[in-house]
Amino acid sequence: MDKRQLISNIKQNFMLKRVRAQEECEDYINTLRKNEEFDKLYTEYSHAKFEYLKTSYDEENIALKHDMQDLQEKINKYLDAHGYDKNKLTPQYECKICNDTGVAGGRICSCLMKELNKTLSIKSSSISKFKSFKDVDTSIMSEADTKALEILKSWCDKYPNVTKLNINIMGASGSGKTFLMECMANELVTSGRVVTFKTAFELNELARLYHMGKSYEFADLLKTDVLFIDDLGTEPIIKNVTKEYLYNLINVRQMNNLPTIISTNLSDKDILSRYDERIFSRLANKNLSINVMLTSGDKRLIKKTR
Numbered sequence: 001m002d003k004r005q006l007i008s009n010i011k012q013n014f015m016l017k018r019v020r021a022q023e024e025c026e027d028y029i030n031t032l033r034k035n036e037e038f039d040k041l042y043t044e045y046s047h048a049k050f051e052y053l054k055t056s057y058d059e060e061n062i063a064l065k066h067d068m069q070d071l072q073e074k075i076n077k078y079l080d081a082h083g084y085d086k087n088k089l090t091p092q093y094e095c096k097i098c099n100d101t102g103v104a105g106g107r108i109c110s111c112l113m114k115e116l117n118k119t120l121s122i123k124s125s126s127i128s129k130f131k132s133f134k135d136v137d138t139s140i141m142s143e144a145d146t147k148a149l150e151i152l153k154s155w156c157d158k159y160p161n162v163t164k165l166n167i168n169i170m171g172a173s174g175s176g177k178t179f180l181m182e183c184m185a186n187e188l189v190t191s192g193r194v195v196t197f198k199t200a201f202e203l204n205e206l207a208r209l210y211h212m213g214k215s216y217e218f219a220d221l222l223k224t225d226v227l228f229i230d231d232l233g234t235e236p237i238i239k240n241v242t243k244e245y246l247y248n249l250i251n252v253r254q255m256n257n258l259p260t261i262i263s264t265n266l267s268d269k270d271i272l273s274r275y276d277e278r279i280f281s282r283l284a285n286k287n288l289s290i291n292v293m294l295t296s297g298d299k300r301l302i303k304k305t306r
Contacts, residue, residue, distance in 0.1 A: 006194065010115050011102045021091040028088045039070035045071040046094065116192055133183045139242035148292045151181055153207050155290070156187040159226075164290050165254060167264040168283055171294030180294075181228050184261060188226050196224040204235040207279070208246035222252050224245055225259075232264040233274060248280045 033039040052064040077087045095111040098104040102112035169177045210218035272280040
């Protein structure tokens with residue numbers, strides 16, 4: 001499911017909330033109207049409001065507005081005297097900015113964006129466990145790795161206005177590749193992007209199931225805003241699956257201007273040898289990709305204790 005579909009689903013839920021608030025308001029008013037005194041005041045108010053809304057701005061309109069305001073004050077006094085909540089005469093929407101429409105001023109309301117981020121956090125695997133760039137301990141990083149960190153942070157800040165779609169984070173085991181990928185994923189989810197984070201082994205298994213017609217989750221990877229593939233090269237090579245589906249995935253995403261972020265222990269030479277020239281050319285294309293090489297030793301202590 002892509003972000004547009006997620007937003008559409010959330011808007012539908014918002015509309016249900018909006019309708020529910022309107023129904024509760026209507027039920028509240030109907031209960032009050034069982035009282036003859038309130039029913040008379042409310043009928044007069046509703047009539048005055050109707051006449052006011054259909055007239056143009058003139059002296060008659062102003063007079064109707066005053067009548068409407070006088071009746072509103074009488075209704076409020078009645079409710080106060082009998083211990084009723086006058087606020088419930090209007091629908092009690094959760095968001096006072098957009099009235100639960102999800103849109104304010106022609107733009108997505110902050111309440112919808114908050115709900116989207118919450119949904120994305122649930123959708124993105126293990127996102128609650130992901131670290132952020134704030135957790136990085138630069139004191140144990142080399143100068144080169146610190147520069148690499150800044151490149152990754154800058155890319156996240158600029159996305160989707162980036163010139164290069166793909167990033168290959170390379171380095172030895174324990175050099176902090178997965179950690180930095182998690183930081184990037186966390187940053188992107190927070191900004192409202194649909195992020196999918198898979199290990200190469202998980203990706204390979206999804207491709208195998210898709211190839212056998214047993215699952216179609218692999219197809220979702222073609223559309224997610226940003227795809228993270230961790231530890232490329234650790235997955236087993238399955239004939240007619242691993243190389244073929246990896247190539248198609250990277251190729252389709254590039255054609256649709258969708259980024260793929262990869263971490264791997266493999267060198268360029270190893271990638272060419274393990275996969276093939278087609279995959280290598282997609283990953284190594286300097287016009288489309290950024291290669292980030294982590295050169296320091298084991299940095300597992302980069303994960304600070306909060």
